[in-house]
Structures are given as C-alpha cells and as structure tokens.
Amino acid sequence: MKHVCVIGAGVVGSATAMALAREGFQVTLVDAADRPGQGASRANGAQLSYSYVEPLATPAALRQLPGWLLSRDSPLSWQPRWQLSHWCWLAAFIRACTQARVQQTTEALLRLSFLSRDVLARWQREAPAEQPLGVQVRQAGKLVIHRDAGKRDAAQRQVAWQARFGCRQRVLDAEACRRQEPALAHDRAPIAFGIWTPDEAVTDAQQLSQALATASGARWRMDTRVAGFVQRDGRVHALRCVDAGRPDREREIEADAFVVSAGPGAAALLQPLGVQLPIEPIKGYSVSLQVANAARAPQVSVTDAARKLVYARLGERVRIAGFAELRGADLRIDPRRIQAMLQAATDTFPGAFQTGDPEPWAGLRPSTPSSRPLIGATRIGGLWLNTGHGALGLTLACGSAWLLSQLMQDRTPSIDAAPFSLAG
Structure with missing residues (x-):
C-alpha cells in the first residue's frame, strides 16, 4: 500500500x-x-457557494481598485511589501482582469465546485451507519442582495450565462427577496434586487x-x-x-x-x-454571534453585495464574514473591521443577534492571482x-x-x- x-x-x-x-x-x-x-x-464564512466562484480578479474589480485602496473603510486594503514575489503576484492579478480570463476561470471553477458538491454528498451517503461523517451540511439556499439597481442588467446576464453550466438561479425584486428571507423585512437599507440560488449550502469548516x-x-x-x-x-x-x-x-x-x-x-x-x-495570503475576518430573536435572524445564507459581507446560519449562531486585506502574514485583528461587521449586522437584521460577545476571528486565505x-x-x-x-x-x-x-x-x-x- x-x-x-x-x-x-x-x-x-x-x-x-x-x-x-x-x-x-x-x-x-x-x-x-x-x-x-x-x-x-x-471560523471562515461557512458558505458552500457552488454557483458563486467568480474570481477576485475581474475588470470591475480593477476599475474599483483605486477607490478601494484609498478608502479607509474599503472592503479591500493593501499594504505594499518590498518582495519580488508580491509584485509578481500583483502583476499577474492585473493580467487576469480581462473578461475572457474571467469567463474561462469561472467555467473551470464551476465544474470543480459541482464536482465538490457531488463528492461530499457521496462521502456522506456512503459513510457506514456505525460511523457517520458526523457534520451537518444544510442546504439553506443563498440570497445575494444588491443595493444598486444599476447592476441588475449585468447580474441578469451573469445568471443567464451561468445557467449554461447548470446553475439554477433567479433574479428577484426587493419584495420577493423579503418573501424568500422574511428577516430582511427589517433591513434599514433599501434593497434594489437579489439573486436566489436554492442549491447552496452551509457547514462549519472546522467541524x-x-x-x-x-x-x-x-x-x-x-x-x-x-x-x-x-x-x-x-x-x-x-x-x-x-x-x-x-x-x-x-x-x-x-x-x-x-x-x-x-x-x-x-x-x-x-x-x-x-x-x-x-500564492498571496489574503486576510479575511469573521464574527460568530448567538441568535437573540429567531424571527429576525436569517435562515437562508445571505450575501450583502454592497458591503461584501456574508451571513451563514449555523444552528443557534450566525457566522458573518468578509473583507480582504493584502498585508502579508499579519493576523492581527483590526477592531474597526469587527465593528463594521457588527454595525452591518445590526442594520440588516436589527434585534436578531447578541452582539456583546462577537467571537472575532481573522484567517489567511491562500490566493493565486x-x-x-x-x-x-x-x-x-x-x-x-x-x-x-x-x-x-x-x-x-x-x-x-x-x-x-x-x-x-x-x-x-x-x-x-x-x-x-x-x-x-
């Protein structure tokens, strides 16, 4: 052997x-x-996002990059490092920001993600009864909410294109988003539209x-x-x-x-x-909050596209994750990031969570350009x-x-x- x-x-x-x-x-x-x-x-975002694998390097990201880097509260931040590998990675990232490369990569990653979904399901199904895999994978569905109505046409085109590869998605108006996830009825910011994907799931990556x-x-x-x-x-x-x-x-x-x-x-x-x-380490953050009011907490996975934050329900907790920082191997937790997530959670789902003990976390994602x-x-x-x-x-x-x-x-x-x- x-x-x-x-x-x-x-x-x-x-x-x-x-x-x-x-x-x-x-x-x-x-x-x-x-x-x-x-x-x-x-303690990552806990979302099994099989239909959301578009790369970070896109033409839109390249256009937004200067504004992101100049804003203190941007979802993305960068600290230059004087290492050749770092600048080579950045150059390769910029070269990847073409529509042709994005489509090629997205198609390849969709194939791999659907394979991953099927393999995990098979492992769960074939586990011996006396020794089950022992982790909950819940098909919660995923709702991506958008605040900018001007992005609807592009989102509709993406949904139509991804349908060619087996993605089942629907574009919803604001009222339909609230019917899909009733907890959004209390959202303090307007919703322009949303994209609903019923096949997405959640699980705790550590477990x-x-x-x-x-x-x-x-x-x-x-x-x-x-x-x-x-x-x-x-x-x-x-x-x-x-x-x-x-x-x-x-x-x-x-x-x-x-x-x-x-x-x-x-x-x-x-x-x-x-x-x-x-490979560059890109730091992301999360907080895990206890649910205080089940009626106001989301049941489906929610992604707030404007704030670049994800919400995943894990039993009586909700994992909130987001941000991307290119700052080397620095794992220090910026309290402003944690406060921004808590404020967003309070604005989007007021009264839903206990925010006094947020269990902050930061991790390094190993990312290729x-x-x-x-x-x-x-x-x-x-x-x-x-x-x-x-x-x-x-x-x-x-x-x-x-x-x-x-x-x-x-x-x-x-x-x-x-x-x-x-x-x-």
Missing part, C-alpha cells in the same frame, strides 16, 4: 486525506496545530475538517511543524519535522509521496526546493500540490481532493485538470 503524507490539516488537507484513503492509500496527516481545522478553516480527518483513518501528526524536506535523486523522500513538545529535536517522516495543502504557508515551505508558488487552485504534480518527484484555493477552500475542498487522488494514480479524471495545474 502506497504511503502518502499530507501537509496541512485544514479543510483541503483533511479532504485530501479522505480522498486518498478511499482509494486505498495509507495516509499520514501533518499539521502544526493541535487538531485539524485550526488555520484558515477555523468538517475534523470529521473528514477522522473518517479518513489517517495517522495524525498534530503539533508538528515541518522544517523542510529530505531529497535524494530528484525526489522527496521525507519531511524534516519538529514536535511542539521537543523544539530542540528534529525527526523525519518518510513516505512514498507528499501533498502540500499548507494554505498560505505553502509558498515559503517550497521555496527552498526552488518551487515558486504564486487568477483564483485557480494549484492541483497536481510539481517538477520534483513525489511532491504534489493541493493548495491556493483562496476564499473558496470550503467550497472546492472535496472536489479538489478527489481530482488529486485520480491524478496521483495516473488516471484521466472526468474533469479537465489543466486549469488547476501550476502552469495555469
């Missing part, structure tokens, strides 16, 4: 362990945290990470920091690791193949090998990638994992892998 070591136990790495184990591989799962799902998966890692039967090596790789004859043969309890003692983990799913740390990890990954993840082999023998999913890690995790498991067995998958290669 071939032994594969997966580096990174977030939702992508844990899904990779699951996919490989189902194909008969022996799997070791390595992470610096004490349990799976503690990095970018810990899903732990459930997949457990169900995989992988051997866990938590509290383990990867210090480097051992190479011989052009192949990777082992990881050099340091245990949290013994920082002065290095040990090795040998395997037949290694998969890097280390989130924003993947680029630095592979740089000593001469593998340059086009085009928003296409890196899935497949590197030029170094035995070294594979499944990383760079940006804000779509939760949505794309299971499909990416299945795709990689097929590529690692020299199989031609039913989905075209080319858009997700390092070259892409």
Whole structure:
C-alpha cells in the first residue's frame, strides 16, 4: 500500500486525506496545530457557494481598485511589501482582469465546485451507519442582495450565462427577496434586487475538517511543524519535522509521496526546493454571534453585495464574514473591521443577534492571482500540490481532493485538470 503524507490539516488537507484513503492509500496527516481545522478553516464564512466562484480578479474589480485602496473603510486594503514575489503576484492579478480570463476561470471553477458538491454528498451517503461523517451540511439556499439597481442588467446576464453550466438561479425584486428571507423585512437599507440560488449550502469548516480527518483513518501528526524536506535523486523522500513538545529535536517522516495543502504557508515551505508558488495570503475576518430573536435572524445564507459581507446560519449562531486585506502574514485583528461587521449586522437584521460577545476571528486565505487552485504534480518527484484555493477552500475542498487522488494514480479524471495545474 502506497504511503502518502499530507501537509496541512485544514479543510483541503483533511479532504485530501479522505480522498486518498478511499482509494486505498495509507495516509499520514501533518499539521502544526493541535487538531485539524485550526488555520484558515477555523471560523471562515461557512458558505458552500457552488454557483458563486467568480474570481477576485475581474475588470470591475480593477476599475474599483483605486477607490478601494484609498478608502479607509474599503472592503479591500493593501499594504505594499518590498518582495519580488508580491509584485509578481500583483502583476499577474492585473493580467487576469480581462473578461475572457474571467469567463474561462469561472467555467473551470464551476465544474470543480459541482464536482465538490457531488463528492461530499457521496462521502456522506456512503459513510457506514456505525460511523457517520458526523457534520451537518444544510442546504439553506443563498440570497445575494444588491443595493444598486444599476447592476441588475449585468447580474441578469451573469445568471443567464451561468445557467449554461447548470446553475439554477433567479433574479428577484426587493419584495420577493423579503418573501424568500422574511428577516430582511427589517433591513434599514433599501434593497434594489437579489439573486436566489436554492442549491447552496452551509457547514462549519472546522467541524468538517475534523470529521473528514477522522473518517479518513489517517495517522495524525498534530503539533508538528515541518522544517523542510529530505531529497535524494530528484525526489522527496521525507519531511524534516519538529514536535511542539521537543523544539530542540528534529525527526523525519518518510513516505512514498507528499501533498502540500499548507494554505498560505505553502509558498515559503517550497521555496527552498526552488518551487515558486504564486500564492498571496489574503486576510479575511469573521464574527460568530448567538441568535437573540429567531424571527429576525436569517435562515437562508445571505450575501450583502454592497458591503461584501456574508451571513451563514449555523444552528443557534450566525457566522458573518468578509473583507480582504493584502498585508502579508499579519493576523492581527483590526477592531474597526469587527465593528463594521457588527454595525452591518445590526442594520440588516436589527434585534436578531447578541452582539456583546462577537467571537472575532481573522484567517489567511491562500490566493493565486487568477483564483485557480494549484492541483497536481510539481517538477520534483513525489511532491504534489493541493493548495491556493483562496476564499473558496470550503467550497472546492472535496472536489479538489478527489481530482488529486485520480491524478496521483495516473488516471484521466472526468474533469479537465489543466486549469488547476501550476502552469495555469
């Protein structure tokens, strides 16, 4: 049985362990945290947005970029770093902001997202009765509300275009939005129109990470920091690791193949090998609020397109997430961001939440310039990638994992892998 070591136990790495184990591989799962799902998966937006995979790099984003960067309260902020890789990433991002590239990337990501939806459903369905997957995935549907009526024609065109690839979406007027989500009846800002997608779902990414890692039967090596790789004859043969309890003692983990799913740390990890990954850490924020008034809290997933915020109902809590900051690996929480989310939640759903203990969180999304993840082999023998999913890690995790498991067995998958290669 071939032994594969997966580096990174977030939702992508844990899904990779699951996919490989189902194909008969022996799997070791390595992470610096004490349990799976503690990095970018810990408290992200919780939305499985299968029909909302348009890349961050678009012509509209490029036009808005100067205004965003000059505004203190913009949903996007940037702090220049004097590193060549940072400026190369920005240049590639700008090159990706063409309509042709956006359509190509969106089509490829839609294929991968629908695959991901089907793979997760299959794993849930085929889990043994005595050992269910143990995580709730709720098909809540998603309502994107728009405040600007001038954007309706463009939104209608996007809905019509995405219908060609299997997306089921409807454009709603303001009153229909409130019928779909009655809690919006109390919204203090006007709604111009909305887009309803019934197939979208919600789940807690941290819980899903732990459930997949457990169900995989992988051997866990938590509290383990990867210090480097051992190479011989052009192949990777082992990881050099340091245990949290013994920082002065290095040990090795040998395997037949290694998969890097280390989130924003993947680029630095592979740089000593001469593998340059086009990944930037983009910081996002979230707060998790207890529901105070169920009648005023949303049941469906809601995205406020104007404020760039998402709302996902997780039992008696609501996860609110948003913002994008290109500031390197800085994980400090800006209190202005948290206050902006709390104010938006109060304005959109007044009286719905307990805001006294908001559970603030920030995480780093490993983002490529085009928003296409890196899935497949590197030029170094035995070294594979499944990383760079940006804000779509939760949505794309299971499909990416299945795709990689097929590529690692020299199989031609039913989905075209080319858009997700390092070259892409």
